[in-house]
Amino acid sequence: MEIASGNPVSGQSGGFAAAGRPSSDGALIGSDFETFLKMLTAQMKHQDPLNPVDSTQFATQLATFSSVEQQVRTNELLTALGAQMGALSVSQLSGWVGMTARAEMPVHFDGEPVTISTRDVGLADRAELVVRNREGKEIQRLPVETGRQELEWAGVSASGAPLPAGVYHLTVESYAADELTSTDAVYVHARIVEARNEDGLPILVMDSGQEVESGDIVGLRQAQ
Numbered sequence: 635m636e637i638a639s640g641n642p643v644s645g646q647s648g649g650f651a652a653a654g655r656p657s658s659d660g661a662l663i664g665s666d667f668e669t670f671l672k673m674l675t676a677q678m679k680h681q682d683p684l685n686p687v688d689s690t691q692f693a694t695q696l697a698t699f700s701s702v703e704q705q706v707r708t709n710e711l712l713t714a715l716g717a718q719m720g721a722l723s724v725s726q727l728s729g730w731v732g733m734t735a736r737a738e739m740p741v742h743f744d745g746e747p748v749t750i751s752t753r754d755v756g757l758a759d760r761a762e763l764v765v766r767n768r769e770g771k772e773i774q775r776l777p778v779e780t781g782r783q784e785l786e787w788a789g790v791s792a793s794g795a796p797l798p799a800g801v802y803h804l805t806v807e808s809y810a811a812d813e814l815t816s817t818d819a820v821y822v823h824a825r826i827v828e829a830r831n832e833d834g835l836p837i838l839v840m841d842s843g844q845e846v847e848s849g850d851i852v853g854l855r856q857a858q
Contacts, residue, residue: 723836727829727848735838735846736821736853741802742842747786749823750804754782755816758808763787763820768801778806784823825857 741748752761758780765774765787774797778785787804789797804820824840829848831837836848 723848724829724831727836727838730826730838730851730854731829732826732857733854734823734825734857735840735851736823737846737851738819739822739824739840739844739846739850741787741789741804741822742800742844743789743797743802744799744842745789745796747788749784749786751784751821751823752778752782752806753818753821755780755806755808755818758810758815761806761808764805764807764817766803766805768803770803773797773802780808821852 736751741750752763755761761778761780763774763776763778764772765776766772774791789802791797804822806818806820807814808816808818822844824842824844826838827841828839829836830839838846838848838851840846
């Protein structure tokens with residue numbers, strides 16, 4: 635199904651750098667622990683023999699420092715593990731490059747029809763595809779069938795002239811007895827051209843320039 639026209643409405647992987655940190659941080663913790671022991675020994679050596687420090691205070695200080703040391707080491711291990719997992723995810727997602735993905739994302743219109751999918755929203759007797767520009771202004775409203783379907787948005791005006799190239803946001807408004815029941819974003823179909831790790835998150839780059847987190851992809855298929 636192709637929607638051809640309508641009435642315009644007026645109005646570097648971050649993981650490998652992080653993986654080198656534990657050694658320096660661990661050396662710092664070791665140095666601090668030696669300093670702490672020296673200070674603790676000096677405190678015990680120079681304490682007032684008539685008013686000695688309770689041994690439980692020494693035990694508390696040791697336990698506190700040990701707890702902090704353990705927490706730092708745990709954080710280092712988690713950081714290194716996260717870096718490895720991120721690199722692994724990108725390696726796995728590299729197999730998606732070249733495939734067509736389906737996800738909620740804006741449409742980057744360049745004059746060519748864009749394949750989209752709508753949702754099944756239940757009881758609705760009519761539906762309209764609403765097109766807004768980057769600024770959120772409504773520029774087009776087109777009738778579509780209710781229910782889940784795949785169709786093409788041609789990106790042309792009522793006169794048949796292509797809309798200006800740019801970013802558009804498409805939603806479907808569903809009505810029952812002329813009352814609006816839901817407004818749902820459409821799924822846009824685009825080909826994946828790159829997979830990369832960005833701040834620990836696996837990101838997929840589409841041929842139109844959109845960047846989508848891998849968890850936001852709801853469907854994959856071989857590109858035609």
